[in-house]
Amino acid sequence: MNKVNQIITDKIIEQLQVGKIPWKKAWAGGEAPKNIISKKNYRGVNALILGFSEFKSPYWMTFNQATQLKGIIKKGSKSTKVIFWQLTNYNTPDQASDEQQEKTGLLLKYYNVFNLEQVDGIEAPNKSTHEFTPIEEAEKIVNSFTDKPEIEHIGNEACYLGSTDTLRMPNKNDFFSDEEYYSILFHELIHSTGVKKRLGRFEAEGYNHTFGSEDYSKEELIAEMGASFLCAMSGITQPVIKNQAAYIKNWLRALEN
Secondary structure (H helix, E strand, O other): OHHHHHHHHHHHHHHHHOOOOOOOOOEHHHOOOEEOOOOOEOOHHHHHHHHOOOOOOOEEEEHHHHHHOOOEEOOOOOOEEEEEEEEEEEEEEEOOOOEEEEEEEEEEEEEEEEEHHHEEOOOOOOOOOOOOOOOHHHHHHHHOOOOOOEEEEOOOOOEEEOOOOEEEEOOHHHEOOHHHHHHHHHHHHHHHOOOOOOOOHHHOOOOOOOOOOHHHHHHHHHHHHHHHHHHHHOOOOOOHHHHHHHHHHHHHHHHHO
16 A cells, blocks of 8 residues: 555645646536446546646556557557456464365456557547636636737636747536536636736845745745626626635645645
């Protein structure tokens, strides 16, 4: 189990070092990893191991399952290990009788799985997405931002890129709700005000951009509190308010430490 624990620890640290908060995701790219044949979600440590991958598809399979579905693993693809506990019977000497005694125990097995994006010839199962409907008051706020950064709806990450003054968002229909889309959009727009040509927060002498630093933690609080205010102005409260509170609590704890 120590090896398994280390895998999880390394994955979590890796994500935190690049500034991701794994437990805060409001769009379908965060769908739980699942087996493509059984459609069952992976559980326990396997859910964490696969959930931290760089792939957008939630579907995984073994080599044999890929072959069963007439798929071909792409050249150079590296598998990801998952674990499986299996009940097994084994014999052990009985010191009292000097005979073999049958016992039952757990056997730890490792399996190699591939993400659907690593396989050719297999179509992704139909994914239901919500139909995005613009919220009028929220749109007014976004449109009133003069000289706002270019907003791209591409990929599976929400982030502001100061080097190009670009804001990237997942597709609008990938979000679980319209309210969550605007909450994330507002958060990133607030970040964009920190550059020199706007409010210049990032230009302060000695500003530390390192993840987890006091300046970084304060900036996350600024962005999420700002998003909370803009959501309130747009008439958005549920379902985002609990997530916003959890996010703010996280960064307050970082500052306290």
